[in-house]
Amino acid sequence: MRLRAIIAAFGLLALAEPAAASGAPVPKGCAAFLTVQHKGCSVTLQWRCEQDAENKFWAATYSPEGLQSVIGYTDDYQWLDAIYMWDGSREVFTPPAADPVSLNALLDTGIDTYDFTMRRMQPDRSYDVRIVGADVLTGETVEIDGYNLDVVRTRVEIIADDGTVEYKSQGTQYLSRELRQFFLGTEQVFDDDGTATDYDDSPMDIILPGEPGFGVVTPLYECTHQDAAFDGAAGRRQMTEADARAAFAPQDGEIE
Numbered sequence: 487m488r489l490r491a492i493i494a495a496f497g498l499l500a501l502a503e504p505a506a507a508s509g510a511p512v513p514k515g516c517a518a519f520l521t522v523q524h525k526g527c528s529v530t531l532q533w534r535c536e537q538d539a540e541n542k543f544w545a546a547t548y549s550p551e552g553l554q555s556v557i558g559y560t561d562d563y564q565w566l567d568a569i570y571m572w573d574g575s576r577e578v579f580t581p582p583a584a585d586p587v588s589l590n591a592l593l594d595t596g597i598d599t600y601d602f603t604m605r606r607m608q609p610d611r612s613y614d615v616r617i618v619g620a621d622v623l624t625g626e627t628v629e630i631d632g633y634n635l636d637v638v639r640t641r642v643e644i645i646a647d648d649g650t651v652e653y654k655s656q657g658t659q660y661l662s663r664e665l666r667q668f669f670l671g672t673e674q675v676f677d678d679d680g681t682a683t684d685y686d687d688s689p690m691d692i693i694l695p696g697e698p699g700f701g702v703v704t705p706l707y708e709c710t711h712q713d714a715a716f717d718g719a720a721g722r723r724q725m726t727e728a729d730a731r732a733a734f735a736p737q738d739g740e741i742e
Contacts (some may be wrong), residue, residue: 504655527709635660
């Protein structure tokens with residue numbers, strides 16, 4: 487998708503429409519369809535847009551400080567586009583994928599391998615990263631918030647074009663066949679020396695339109711006292727038009 491179309495898709499959030507009575511923003515011309523409260527003090531709001539292809543959706547993740555990232559996927563879960571607010575970087579899928587992400591393959595065979603390239607654009611440079619990994623159904627299920635979820639074993643590496651491994655992890659995610667949605671779970675992230683750091687972003691509340699808490703983007707679980715002190719109306723930093731324009735400014739080699 488071209489840069490101007492991306493900006494229009496997000497509506498700069500200044501032109502956004504509320505996802506629910508809470509006033510949580512979604513881009514103009516889009517409709518939210520899922521809210522997920524996670525452990526680790528984060529919440530995700532997902533939506534689809536009229537101007538996008540039918541097989542695409544977006545997921546925005548919030549911390550108590552505000553919007554942290556927005557990622558676009560196909561309904562088969564191939565990563566397409568991502569913006570990360572903490573450093574102003576953006577990643578765009580570079581087709582064709584050597585081995586695209588495929589939820590259908592996972593459901594059909596119990597395993598999905600993937601190998602694809604994203605173009606990473608940072609304020610000071612642009613370069614390619616290769617993302618390789620696999621998702622494997624374990625045969626186990628758990629019940630979370632009334633949904634029966636498949637337990638999925640995961641591993642992923644992100645490798646820069648100079649061969650540097652920028653990110654390496656393994657862990658567990660969850661899959662709702664009913665909703666056709668992945669949810670984060672537990673993860674070990676490995677440092678360069680092999681030291682592992684554990685994270686748990688498992689879902690706590692899976693909220694559909696019309697249910698209490700739908701559209702609320704204030705995290706509820708495992709927040710520190712300081713985090714919890716942020717008020718939804720005043721304390722969280724909202725993404726402004728200036729934020730969006732800066733984040734989506736063309737980088738070297740990017741198509742406008």
